Amino acid sequence: MSKSYGAVTAVDAVNLRVGPGEIYGFLGLNGAGKTTTIRALLGMIRPSAGSVSVLGQPVGPQGRGPWRxxxxxxxxPAAYPELTVAENLEIARRLHGIADVxxxxHVIERLGLAAYAQRKAGALSTGNLQRLGLARALLHEPALLILDEPANGLDPAGVVEIRDLLASLAHEQGVTVFMSSHILTEVDRLATRIGIIHQGRLIQELEADQMEALRAQRLEIEARDLEGARGALTAAGLAxxxxxxxLILSDMRAIEAPDEVAAILVNAGTPPTRLAVEQEDLEDYFLRLTRGEV
Structure with missing residues (x-):
């Protein structure tokens, strides 16, 4: 699927396949094409080239698609500002044709909105307005959730709640989740597969365990005499x-045998106060990839 606006190509031949029950993390810098892709998935815009299918049904004009x-x-999030949280969701229930009053x-409790049920939507904080948007998305118990920055505006506790909710929906109810997010630590904890879009192109798509294997490792060292430690390690041929x-060592020799590094430092009279093998997080890997360093 491709989408152009005049001479500007927002999405360039992106080919995505998301399986049932997956949590797919869709990552990219601002302007990379994430929201354009999501809007095409939802039939909000028409691709310039290619086609879109959702849940096995083609998405097309006149709202064609499996939207129920x-x-x-x-x-x-869209809401009627002069109506309460409960009224907004009640309207959504009727529009969806949900018979169960x-x-x-139920969804108010699920999203932690009980204390705000009678508050007008226009008076909600950004975080609670986001909760209301998520409540509307979940109201009809969909098979597929398409979420653009679902944790936007939430405090740390709210981010964890939404993470746990999405994980429960996928793992216990088989709901497929397609989500973009700039909070990469949350994607790292949640996603079973990750796609990275850059300048409109899908530049990498990997299972979570494959992504784990690609992230660089390093040996981190702290010592009271850092200069002495640096000298001893350099003399031993380590970068x-x-x-x-x-100090940081990236040599596989050091990463695979940290006890030997500790011995070098102890023998040089500069024992480490901390020595640990660490792995770069998803954010560091993402930045290296988008800079062309991978």
């Missing part, structure tokens, strides 16, 4: 870099 089975939250109260409050 899809919940979504894209960009800013308890569905509204040493300065880190935040310590």
């Amino acid at each position: 089975q899809v919940g979504h939250l894209v960009e800013q 308890r569905a509204t109260s 040493v870099k300065a880190g935040a409050g310590g």
Whole structure:
């Protein structure tokens, strides 16, 4: 699927396949094409080339698509500002044709909105407005959730709650989740597969365990005498870099045998106060990839 706006190509031949029950993390810098891709998946825009299918059905004009089975939250949550949280969700329940009148109260509890049920949507904080948007997306118990920045505006506790909710939906109920997010630590903890889009192109797509294997490792060292430690390690033929409050070794020799590094330092009279093998996080890997360093 491709999408152009005049001479500007926003999405360039992106080919995505997401399996049932997956949590797919869709990552990219601002302007990389994430939201354009999501809007095409939801039939909000028409591709310039290629086609889009969701849950096995082609997405097309006049709202064609499996929308009764899809919940979504894209960009800013939509709500009637003069209506309460409960009233907004009640309208959504009726529009979805949900017969169970308890569905509204159930999703209010599920999203932690009980204390705000009678508050007007226009008076909600950014985080609670985001919760309301997620509640609307979940109200009809969809088979597929398409979420653009689902943790936007949430405090740390709210981010954890949404992470746990999405994991439960996928693992216990088989709901497929397609989500973009700039909070890469949350994607790292949640996603079973990750796709990275850069300048409109999908530049990498990997299972979570494959991504884990690609991330660089390093040996981090702290010592009271850092200069002495640096000298001893350099003399032993190891390449040493300065880190935040310590030294970093990237040589596989050091990473695979940290006890030998410790012995070098002890014998040189500069024993380490901390020595640990660490792996770069998803954010560092993502930045290296988008800079062309991978």
